[in-house]
Every structure is written in C-alpha cells, then in structure tokens.
Amino acid sequence: MKNEKRNNASLSTEISEQIKESIISKELDVGSRLPSELELAEQFNVGRSTIREALKRLAAQSLIRTQRGASGGAFINHIKFEEAHEQQITTSILLLSMNDVKFETACEARFALERACAQFAAHRRTNTDIKEIEKEILIQGQSNLTDEEFCASDIRLHRILVDCAKNPILSYQLAGAVEAMQPLMNMITYTVRSREKIVSFHKTIMRSIKNRDAEGINVGLSNLESYTKTLGQNLLESYK
Amino acid sequence: MKNEKRNNASLSTEISEQIKESIISKELDVGSRLPSELELAEQFNVGRSTIREALKRLAAQSLIRTQRGASGGAFINHIKFEEAHEQQITTSILLLSMNDVKFETACEARFALERACAQFAAHRRTNTDIKEIEKEILIQGQSNLTDEEFCASDIRLHRILVDCAKNPILSYQLAGAVEAMQPLMNMITYTVRSREKIVSFHKTIMRSIKNRDAEGINVGLSNLESYTKTLGQNLLESYK
DNA sequence: CATTTTTCATTTGTCAGACATTTAAAAACA
DNA sequence: TGTTTTTAAATGTCTGACAAATGAAAAATG
Secondary structure, eight states: OOOOOSSSSHHHHHHHHHHHHHHTTSSSOOOOBOOOOOHHHHHTTOOOOHHHHHHHHHHHHTHHHHHEEEEOOOEEEOOOOOHHHHHHHHHHHHHHHHOOOOOHHHHHHHHHHHHTTTHHHHHOOOOHHHHHHHHHHHHHHHHHHHHHHHHHHHHHHHHHHHHOOOOHHHHHHHHHHHHHHHHHHHHHHHHHHOOHHHHHHHHHHHHHHTOOOOHHHHHHHHHHHHHHHHHHHHHHHHHH | OOOOOSSSSSSSHHHHHHHHHHTTTTTTTTOOOOOOOHHHHHHHHHHHHHHHHHHHHHHTTTTEEEEETTTOEEOOOOOOOOHHHHHHHHHHHHHHHTTTOOHHHHHHHHHHOOOOOOOHHHHOOOHHHHHHHHHHHHHHHOOTTHHHHHHHHHHHHHHHEEEEEEHHHHHHHHHHHHHHHHHHHHHHHHHHHHHHHHHHHHHHHHHHHTTOOHHHHHHHHHHHHHHHHHHHHHHHHTOO
C-alpha cells in the first residue's frame, strides 16, 4: 500500500481511493484483513477518524465488511451478484429519475436488452422455467390483485425470462437494467391499467419459449414494447 | 426524515440508510442542502462523527457531495451518466474477477449485448460515427502500438459502436457491461496477439454499419465472438 | 459613492482522548 | 476434560478542540 499524496481531495478520500486500488489490483486478497484502524492511522500518519471515514466509504461500495471484537477488523469482501445487483439498481433508478429520460428511450432499451437473450432462452429454457412463468401468469390473471402485486409479478416474470438464458452475467446486467426501468413502467400500468392485454402478451411469449421459438419470443417482446410505448404516449398526451 | 430504529446495524449505517431512502423517494430534492452536521447530530441524537460516517457512505455512492465553508454543506447530488458509469464498471470488474466466471460465459454475454443495438446502429449511425470508427481502425493498424494502446482503442471502438444506437440508456448499460469484461478480454489479446484478424473483423463490422446492414453487423459481431472464444480456449489449453 | 480590503461567522475536515460494546481467545475453575 | 470467567483487542460512539475554506457583511480606501 503506497502512501503518496495526489490531488487536492480530502485525506479520507485519498486513502479510500488508495485502498480501493489495492483491492482492484489484487494486491489485497479477498477475505484478508486490513490492518486495524489504529495501525492504518499510523501507517498513513492521520487520525483514526480519518481512517474510519475512508473505511466507511469502502464499506458503502461493498468493498470491505467490518467485524467488531477481538480478531475483528475490516475484511476484503467477496462481492456476490446479489449485492452488486442491489447497488446497480439503486444507482440506475436514480440516474433515470434525475436525467429526465424519455419513456420511449427507456422502453426501447429495455426490450432491446431482453431480446438479446431470446436466442439463448429458446435453446436453454428448462421445464422448471416454464412452470415458473406459468405460475406468474396465473398470478397476474387474478382480479383481486393490487397494482403493487401485479407489478412485482411482472418483474419476476421478466427476470425468469432473462434467467432462461442461463448466463449469469447476462442475467446480472439485464435484470439490473430491467428493474431499474420498472418505476417508469409502473407509472404506466398503475394509471392506464391494461392487465388483460399485458397478460395476453406474456402468454404469447411464454408459448414461444415453450416451443423454443426464438423469433417468436422476439416478436412477442416487440409487440409488448410497442403496446407499452402506445400506453406511455397516451398517458403523456392526457396530461396536455 | 424519520427517526426510527430498525435492525441491529450500527447507528451510522442506519442513518445513512434513512437519508438514502429520503433521497430515492424524492423527499429531498436534487440540489437541496442537508442540515449541517451539527444539526443532523442533534436531530438524530448522535455525535457528529457518527453523522460524518453516515454522510461519507452516501458520498461514496455519489448520492451527496459536500462543500466546505460558509453556506457549504452536504447537497443532494445530481447523478450523471459518467459517474454512474464509473461506479458500475468498478463493481462489475470486481464481481467478474471474484466469481470465477467462465471466459466463454463472459464472451457470450458481451457480444449478445452488443448485438442488441445492431438494429438501431444500422438505422441511426451518422457519418461522424463512421469517421470515428475508421479513425480507431487506422490506429489499430499501426505496428508500433503497445498492447495497452491497442486495447484502449478496442474499447473506444466498441463504445462508438454502441453509441451509434443513439440511445443513452442502452449506451450506459452496454458500455458498462462491455468495459467490465475488458480485463478478461485483454488477457487474451495481450498473450495471443492476433491484431490483424481482429482488425479485419472490425473492418467488416464497420462496412456493415456504413451500409446500414443490421444483419451484417450481427454476423460480424458473431464472427468476432467465436474467434475470441477460440483464442480463449487455446489459451486455456496451453496452461494444461 | 463605488471599490477594494478586511473581518467574521459558518461549515466541513482532521485530530486526540475517552468510554462503550462486541467478540474470540486465554485463564481459571469444577 | 468441560465449563465458566476473565481479559485483551477491535470497532462503534461521543466530546471537545482546532484547521481550513468560503461566502457575506463590515470596514477602509480612493
């Protein structure tokens, strides 16, 4: 771990950046323990609170986890898909809501990404996948379902769809992207309410997956896309 | 801002979570200022250092930025694509390197995502895009190029390719995914060295973009994919 | 009066020392 | 040997102090 000064950022920022680089460059192994806060403070020649603030920064990014007590300390964290996923979604949601992205743009991106796994999904879907999708479609048909429950099931369904591709990286990237756009999508389904049609699209897509018909999946997704876009447009015009 | 206690996490974690939710739920507007650290400490009934650690957590996620001096403080940050991008890449790189993802899986995901924008790229590419791609291809042909420079140009080229789709969300998601996999990819190009072939694939893809031939782009990307996979396999077997 | 300089109050950044709390290992004990 | 107690090390928190930055008000200056 080096000990140089670079820009004019705060000490705690610099220190956290240095440790971060050590982690990324694998100077520090996963699971290994950092020196105690007191030792780090001596090494970097700063106060303990400065070190603590640096460590909190790293903890916020799941780069380390801390443990209290004897033989406790800060350990290099093994980042799992779940954690990374959570973070990605939070960031993406904020990004979308703060940069007034057009609904059309978000919609286009979302379905383009989903279509990206159609080919794999058609080849690799299991019977379990089909059953799970059927389960969600059944749920979505219940008339006593709240909007929240319907949307939650919608998210699950699309996630299963993505998981059909049996590529964890694809799942990670896509699930993040799709879920991040869901708040925008929910705005639509909450207001316009068009469950029957959406469910019918889901059914079509499901049949294509069952038949291992990649092109059919793509068509189904594209249909759902244009329907969603229309809904979005109507909603927008109703505000004028 | 509420003031309840929930789980058994540390105070600073809880406080940062509470503020985070206030930001996501838009209780707090972008650009607005949080109370000063002293005021927050009083509000939450904790010491100032606890508040500071909570704020550092939020700063690490780009949710707030802090400014010193009179009328300084912590401000809700407007997250821009650039920042979110950086974070996403860091997380993804660590995720990939820590979860021993198969090269084949990463490769498949990467090119599937890139193909997702072929259709749009074919329709929307501008002449400027073409020029920029040609520029990178020229660079990649230079024989005195270091491996680092070649890889950097490779990244830029694929990023331009993605940007051809003129969908900022697609660009954000894909560029993140593609760049995160680059270290794995670099491992290949560094060792096996086969620039001529890669450049020839790039040229084919470029021609398809120029001709607005979406299918051609897909074929070109798929060819590049299978070639890259072969290289990866050879490299793996040479280690046996 | 207008402009420049100075002062000042506010706020974050850092440090030092103290105590609380947690936890694993060592020591004492039965 | 097995159980309980003690102890030491580490993070978590609080307090008070000072440094440094910074904008605004006040004062000095022409």
